[in-house]
Amino acid sequence: MTDDFIIDRLFRVIDIRYDLDLSEREFIKGLHILLRGTFDQQMNFCYKVYDLSGIKMIRREEIYQLLKGCMNACQEEDIHPQEAVRDLVDIILKMLDIDKDGIISIEDFRKACQQNKLLMESLGFCLVADREKLAYDRILRMQIPKEISKIN
Numbered sequence: 001m002t003d004d005f006i007i008d009r010l011f012r013v014i015d016i017r018y019d020l021d022l023s024e025r026e027f028i029k030g031l032h033i034l035l036r037g038t039f040d041q042q043m044n045f046c047y048k049v050y051d052l053s054g055i056k057m058i059r060r061e062e063i064y065q066l067l068k069g070c071m072n073a074c075q076e077e078d079i080h081p082q083e084a085v086r087d088l089v090d091i092i093l094k095m096l097d098i099d100k101d102g103i104i105s106i107e108d109f110r111k112a113c114q115q116n117k118l119l120m121e122s123l124g125f126c127l128v129a130d131r132e133k134l135a136y137d138r139i140l141r142m143q144i145p146k147e148i149s150k151i152n
């Protein structure tokens with residue numbers, strides 16, 4: 001989780017009541033999905049992060065917006081950054097738009113992720129890496145054991 005844009009999106013998804021403030025409950029619920037969520041919970045979570053318009057459709061422009069961070073990475077190399085991102089958008093759209101209507105619906109996204117779980121984070125890293133889970137888990141257990149067990 002390093003991309004500022006994605007971090008901002010994560011916050012918006014975890015902030016369920018949209019009051020720009022994370023309540024304890026929202027925070028714990030968000031962490032619970034990130035750390036121990038089921039496939040469906042995590043898949044839905046990622047989709048919400050990527051669904052910038054919030055209307056359950058991810059369009060080409062949104063994919064472009066999400067992948068724009070790559071431009072900075074490409075600038076040092078001898079590649080035209082905008083062109084490189086457009087190519088990447090095409091590749092990702094091809095992988096995620098299962099029914100080929102030009103829009104990534106939640107159904108498209110689910111099917112694509114079922115075929116390849118790595119696609120869940122294809123538009124930006126928004127989950128906690130396995131190797132980091134244990135550390136977060138330990139902190140959570142020390143800080144808020146009761147709240148976590150209630151959600152479980």
Ligand SMILES: [Ca+2]
Binds near residue numbers: 015021022023026
């Ligand atoms: Ca809130």
Ligand SMILES: [Ca+2]
Binds near residue numbers: 097100101105108
């Ligand atoms: Ca589609």
